[in-house]
Amino acid sequence: MNMIASMPLSQSELHSDPGAAVSVRNLTRSFGGPAILDQITFSIAPGEFVALLGRSGSGKSTLLRTLAGLDPAPPETLTVPAARAVVFQEPRLLPWKRVWKNVALGLRMPDAKAKALDALAEVELQHRVEAWPLTLSGGEAQRAALARALVREPKLLLLDEPFASLDALTRMRMQALVASLWQAHKPAVLLVTHDVDEALLLADRVLVLIEGKIGIDTQIPLDRPRHASDPGFSTLRTKLLASLGVQG
Amino acid sequence: MSGFALQRSASGLPAVTTAKAKGRGSWNQRLRRAYVPLGILAIWQAGYALGWIPSQSVPPPSAIALAAWQLAITGQLADNILVSLERVAIGLGIGVAAGTVMALIAGLSRLGEDSIDPTLQMLRTLPHLALIPLMIMWFGIGETPKLTLIALGSLFPIYLNLFAGIRGADRKLREAANTLGLSPLETIINVVLPAALPNFLTGLRQAFGIAWITLVVAEQINASAGIGYLVMNARDFLRTDIIFVGLSIYAILGLLTDQSVRLLETTLLAWRPSFLKDATR
Numbered sequence: 001m002n003m004i005a006s007m008p009l010s011q012s013e014l015h016s017d018p019g020a021a022v023s024v025r026n027l028t029r030s031f032g033g034p035a036i037l038d039q040i041t042f043s044i045a046p047g048e049f050v051a052l053l054g055r056s057g058s059g060k061s062t063l064l065r066t067l068a069g070l071d072p073a074p075p076e077t078l079t080v081p082a083a084r085a086v087v088f089q090e091p092r093l094l095p096w097k098r099v100w101k102n103v104a105l106g107l108r109m110p111d112a113k114a115k116a117l118d119a120l121a122e123v124e125l126q127h128r129v130e131a132w133p134l135t136l137s138g139g140e141a142q143r144a145a146l147a148r149a150l151v152r153e154p155k156l157l158l159l160d161e162p163f164a165s166l167d168a169l170t171r172m173r174m175q176a177l178v179a180s181l182w183q184a185h186k187p188a189v190l191l192v193t194h195d196v197d198e199a200l201l202l203a204d205r206v207l208v209l210i211e212g213k214i215g216i217d218t219q220i221p222l223d224r225p226r227h228a229s230d231p232g233f234s235t236l237r238t239k240l241l242a243s244l245g246v247q248g
Numbered sequence: 249m250s251g252f253a254l255q256r257s258a259s260g261l262p263a264v265t266t267a268k269a270k271g272r273g274s275w276n277q278r279l280r281r282a283y284v285p286l287g288i289l290a291i292w293q294a295g296y297a298l299g300w301i302p303s304q305s306v307p308p309p310s311a312i313a314l315a316a317w318q319l320a321i322t323g324q325l326a327d328n329i330l331v332s333l334e335r336v337a338i339g340l341g342i343g344v345a346a347g348t349v350m351a352l353i354a355g356l357s358r359l360g361e362d363s364i365d366p367t368l369q370m371l372r373t374l375p376h377l378a379l380i381p382l383m384i385m386w387f388g389i390g391e392t393p394k395l396t397l398i399a400l401g402s403l404f405p406i407y408l409n410l411f412a413g414i415r416g417a418d419r420k421l422r423e424a425a426n427t428l429g430l431s432p433l434e435t436i437i438n439v440v441l442p443a444a445l446p447n448f449l450t451g452l453r454q455a456f457g458i459a460w461i462t463l464v465v466a467e468q469i470n471a472s473a474g475i476g477y478l479v480m481n482a483r484d485f486l487r488t489d490i491i492f493v494g495l496s497i498y499a500i501l502g503l504l505t506d507q508s509v510r511l512l513e514t515t516l517l518a519w520r521p522s523f524l525k526d527a528t529r
Binding site: 085152 | 420428434438517
């Protein structure tokens with residue numbers, strides 16, 4: 001019994017990089033049809049910002065949900081930190097709890113309120129802590145969701161297209177905010193997006209999911225802070241867009 | 249979008265928002281809303297004075313007011329109102345409690361749903377007032393059949409609304425709660441039940457309405473006290489004025505309970521967009 005139980009564990013340890021924040025080994029997911037994720041293997045280093053690109057339906061959200069623990073996966077295929085937090089495309093704040101209570105929700109510590117207020121100040125929402133979530137603008141609500149994730153001091157921050165439903169100007173401000181928060185706290189980040197520019201602006205490394213496999217895994221060797229007019233940006237952009245089937 | 253969930257839960261009670269919005273007019277507007285009812289009373293009274301309306305079938309407002317006053321000073325009015333209120337309170341209390349417990353069991357577990365829901369859905373189609381003959385045979389003509397009927401009538405709106413509310417709680421919010429490390433019980437307390445609260449209050453309003461209707465019918469079966477008794481007694485003595493007093497009291501009590509649930513809604517659901525809009529207007 002003991003032998004059998006320990007078998008897959010020791011096997012997985014062989015493949016996993018012990019220093020990685022996240023490691024995924026031969027993860028396969030399918031919903032009855034062809035595999036959405038087909039034998040995926042990759043790892044994320046502590047503090048590394050990884051963007052995951054892919055067309056819609058390519059399985060990028062499935063991968064994120066699996067890492068978040070929302071979809072089941074065999075334990076031997078996955079090593080993720082216990083301290084992880086998710087920001088979804090929608091803020092998903094509980095409308096019947098004031099903003100700070102949403103941020104403090106599930107925090108099991110005596111000074112949870114102070115922590116929540118600090119996190120809200122960090123996303124520049126200190127003036128809205130007592131507001132009802134439904135009175136927030138889209139950008140404010142998403143910043144509250146970001147504060148709710150950060151207050152948990154995650155080792156892994158999962159961002160599921162968090163800027164997709166924001167207007168263009170708000171999106172740019174949010175991207176800058178996420179970049180600075182990441183630099184201040186240095187969690188490992190997996191950002192799921194379909195926006196190549198966003199990936200190039202924020203990430204250390206870009207993965208592209210193509211037909212259930214990681215088709216491209218490339219470092220982004222650009223200096224920060226980045227700008228779309230930087231040299232090298234457009235070359236990478238063209239290459240990534242081509243991998244997504246768009247002639248740039 | 250979270251907005252989706254909110255709109256859905258907010259759409260449960262459109263009547264509340266409109267009524268509240270109207271209620272927030274200036275004094276002039278409020279007065280304007282009283283013109284028509286006051287006008288009807290005036291025409292009614294004038295019709296009596298001019299001999300157009302036979303006072304034996306339709307007594308004038310002045311006679312109804314006088315009858316109410318006479319019943320009030322002898323203490324009969326308050327005594328009978330209290331008896332009726334007590335019946336509604338006990339019957340509704342039992343019905344709401346039972347409906348809530350059943351909705352929680354059926355809403356929170358599939359096993360509970362399979363055990364409870366089919367039976368309740370079948371019983372729901374049976375008009376509960378049709379049970380009166382059985383009730384009388386089983387429980388006699390005392391308080392028990394009246395309370396049982398009120399409890400039965402108010403159980404279903406609570407059960408149906410709360411069950412739907414629990415099942416309708418946004419899956420996305422439950423998922424978010426899961427990623428925040430909430431236990432299943434904490435998720436029920438923080439996410440599922442607050443999400444179902446608007447439905448519960450809708451159910452409560454409907455339950456109050458049904459409770460009053462049931463009371464009216466139940467009190468006409470051999471009651472020895474209560475508003476229904478007052479009315480039935482008045483019929484025997486051809487006192488149409490007292491019958492009108494009884495009708496007015498039913499109407500006033502129904503209105504007051506409805507208002508009290510609305511008050512409950514504005515306090516408990518202060519986070520909802522409709523109430524927020526009113527607050528900032």
